[in-house]
Amino acid sequence: MQRYFHDELQELRNKLILLGEKSNEVARMAIESLLEGDLEKVDAVLALDDAIDDLEKEIGRACMRYISLRSPVSTDVRLILVALKASHDFERVGDEAHTIARKAKDILTREGRLSETLKFDEMSRLASQLLHDAITCFVEEDLEKAEAVIQMDHQVDALNNHHFDTLSAEAMHGQLSDATRFEAVLISKSIERIGDHAKNLAEEVIFLLKGDEF
Amino acid sequence: MNEVTPPISPTPEKPIIEIRNFNFAYGSTQALFDISMDIGEKEVTALIGPSGCGKSTFLRCFNRMNDLIDNTRIPSGEIKISGVDIYNRDVDVIELRKHVGMVFQKSNPFPKSIYDNIAYGLRIQGIKRKSQLDSVVEECLRGAALWDEVKDRLSESALGMSGGQQQRLCIARALAVKPEIILMDEPCSALDPVATAKVEELIHGLKKDYTIVIVTHNMQQAARLSDRTAFFYLGKLIEYGPTEQIFMNPENPKTEAYVSGRFG
Numbered sequence: 001m002q003r004y005f006h007d008e009l010q011e012l013r014n015k016l017i018l019l020g021e022k023s024n025e026v027a028r029m030a031i032e033s034l035l036e037g038d039l040e041k042v043d044a045v046l047a048l049d050d051a052i053d054d055l056e057k058e059i060g061r062a063c064m065r066y067i068s069l070r071s072p073v074s075t076d077v078r079l080i081l082v083a084l085k086a087s088h089d090f091e092r093v094g095d096e097a098h099t100i101a102r103k104a105k106d107i108l109t110r111e112g113r114l115s116e117t118l119k120f121d122e123m124s125r126l127a128s129q130l131l132h133d134a135i136t137c138f139v140e141e142d143l144e145k146a147e148a149v150i151q152m153d154h155q156v157d158a159l160n161n162h163h164f165d166t167l168s169a170e171a172m173h174g175q176l177s178d179a180t181r182f183e184a185v186l187i188s189k190s191i192e193r194i195g196d197h198a199k200n201l202a203e204e205v206i207f208l209l210k211g212d213e214f
Numbered sequence: 215m216n217e218v219t220p221p222i223s224p225t226p227e228k229p230i231i232e233i234r235n236f237n238f239a240y241g242s243t244q245a246l247f248d249i250s251m252d253i254g255e256k257e258v259t260a261l262i263g264p265s266g267c268g269k270s271t272f273l274r275c276f277n278r279m280n281d282l283i284d285n286t287r288i289p290s291g292e293i294k295i296s297g298v299d300i301y302n303r304d305v306d307v308i309e310l311r312k313h314v315g316m317v318f319q320k321s322n323p324f325p326k327s328i329y330d331n332i333a334y335g336l337r338i339q340g341i342k343r344k345s346q347l348d349s350v351v352e353e354c355l356r357g358a359a360l361w362d363e364v365k366d367r368l369s370e371s372a373l374g375m376s377g378g379q380q381q382r383l384c385i386a387r388a389l390a391v392k393p394e395i396i397l398m399d400e401p402c403s404a405l406d407p408v409a410t411a412k413v414e415e416l417i418h419g420l421k422k423d424y425t426i427v428i429v430t431h432n433m434q435q436a437a438r439l440s441d442r443t444a445f446f447y448l449g450k451l452i453e454y455g456p457t458e459q460i461f462m463n464p465e466n467p468k469t470e471a472y473v474s475g476r477f478g
Contacts, residue, residue: 001411004418005438068462069437 005070009079012062016083016090019055020135020201023090023097026052027131027194030097031124034104034187037114045101052094059087078211082204086138089197089204093131096190096197103183103190111180120188123159127191130156130198138205146209149202156195163188222441222456226254230395230425231276236291238271240283245271247449248291253442258417258426260436260457263446264477269429272446273397276300276427277314278307295395315388319400321380323372323387328355328364331372331383335391350390357423358386359416378409382416389424396420398428402435414439433473437461445469 026048033041063080066072072080107114130149137145167181167188176184206212229252238246246268253259261269271280275293278300280286292299300310323331332351341347351368355361360382364375372383381401388396398417402410417426417439430436436443437457444454445468453460453469464470471477 001408003411004415064462065458069457071434071438 005066008062008066008070009076012059012066012083013079015055015059015062016086017135017139019052019059019087019090020138022048022052022055023093024128024131024135026097027093027100028128030100030104031128031191033101034114035121035124037104037108039105039108042101042105042108045097049094049098052091056087056091059083075208075211078208082138082208086201086204089200093194093197096193099190100187103187107180107183110177115176120159120163120191123156123163123188123191126152126159127156127194127198130195131201134198134201134205137202138208141205141209143206143209146202146205150199153195153199156192160188160192222257222458224456226252226257226442228255229253230255230296231427232294234292234294236275236293237289238268238275238280239287239289241285241287244289245449246275249451251444251451251454253425253427255425256421256423257441258421258428258439260440260443261427261429261446262431262433262436262443263452263472265431266448267446268449269444269446270399273399273427273429276395276397277311277316279316281307312391313393314395314397315391315393316397316399317381317384317388317401319403321377321384321404323375323380323383325371325373327369328372328375328383329368331387332390335387339391354386354389357389357420358382359412359419360386376409378405378412381405381409381413385413385416385420389420393424395425395427398426400429400431403431410435433461445472447472 026045029041029048030045032038033045063084066076066080070076104114130152133145133152134149136142137149164185167176167185170176170181171178231253233252234250236246236249237244249272261273263269274280276295288301292301294300295310295314298305324334326334329351332354333347336347336350341350352361352365355364360379363379364383372380375383381404385396385401401417402413405413414435417428420426421441428436428440430439440457442455443457443460445452445460445464445466447468453464453466455465459465460469461473464473468477
């Protein structure tokens with residue numbers, strides 16, 4: 001039996017999807033700003049952080065309200081737990097995008113351009129794709145896609161390790177300043193963390209659909 | 215886009231019942247102490263509290279049902295409905311109860327047909343024309359979400375209906391005389407979860423046209439159903455506010471203890 005307050009759960013799902021889309025967009029823009037060396041895009045990313053934080057808080061309040069007033073059980077409880085965890089993951093994606101944009105700006109200001117070594121092209125596109133797929137598997141309740149996201153995250157981790165090794169070796173050649181290399185390591189780590197948050201979301205979708213612990 | 219409940223104002227914007235410093239006693243035993251609150255028009259207001267806290271007594275004050283009990287008295291205070299002091303000696307109590315209908319804990323259909331249960335109040339008012347009665351019976355049964363279930367057996371006895379249907383019939387019967395306010399005293403306490411859900415859905419739907427005041431022991435029901443909640447303890451109003459506030463962040467520690475089940 002559909003109850004009048006079940007609409008509030010649909011509204012919660014919609015808000016979570018919106019937050020997912022916003023964080024995906026800001027991550028994509030941050031990565032593009034890095035790949036394209038686009039300072040305007042960097043500023044746009046920095047400006048979007050508050051909107052993402054506000055939406056996460058809104059979702060938290062809606063979850064607390066639903067738990068307090070609607071006595072949810074079973075899948076409804078799981079959806080609320082997933083909303084709380086996933087909204088935090090999305091908020092963290094926003095923070096990582098913010099870090100990428102800020103570091104990219106520092107490097108661009110100092111170096112004038114980004115060398116090919118620092119563009120992390122493959123890893124960036126992969127992390128962005130993972131986040132997109134993780135949101136899609138939540139929207140479409142697609143268990144197979146969720147499991148695929150978890151597997152693909154290993155590739156992002158491997159690329160991060162590869163970048164770390166490359167940047168360490170670069171120290172021998174001295175073509176990049178220490179500050180730039182250090183910031184580049186942090187950028188790579190932030191991209192890797194975006195992949196981790198996508199993986200978390202995929203695990204949360206599996207919990208939502210199957211009820212298994214995660 | 216789904217319909218989602220908008221946030222509610224801290225106090226009722228359009229009060230239909232105004233209670234000021236209201237005291238009530240059964241003989242020498244005072245049951246209600248200095249109650250002041252406003253009940254908003256076309257809102258659902260829940261009265262909660264442990265047994266004996268005075269919530270049902272308070273509810274029955276709104277249509278002067280307590281007048282039927284010997285030795286009751288109102289030491290001081292007033293209740294105004296739509297601006298009229300209902301304890302003024304000029305008030306016609308029968309007329310008052312037309313405006314303030316009531317649904318009780320146990321469904322109490324008349325031992326008559328489903329149709330006659332609804333038409334009863336109208337016939338007492340002198341309405342005899344069948345087409346008019348037919349129209350009101352259908353309207354009220356639809357209003358109580360019962361029409362589709364009973365439209366083919368209107369002449370059958372109401373006593374043959376299930377408990378949940380009987381309770382919705384009593385709500386339909388209350389609607390027939392077009393009250394502005396409906397009082398409900400534990401309307402779901404004798405019903406199973408499915409029948410309870412149907413009555414709750416009905417109450418939620420009725421609030422666009424009626425003001426509803428409901429007494430309930432079921433805190434989840436108060437939380438699910440009401441716009442505002444009043445918590446009573448030992449005859450005193452401890453806290454009254456938007457239901458969201460009472461259940462998510464009550465101001466009074468007694469309210470917190472009661473709604474979280476830590477009471478006593």
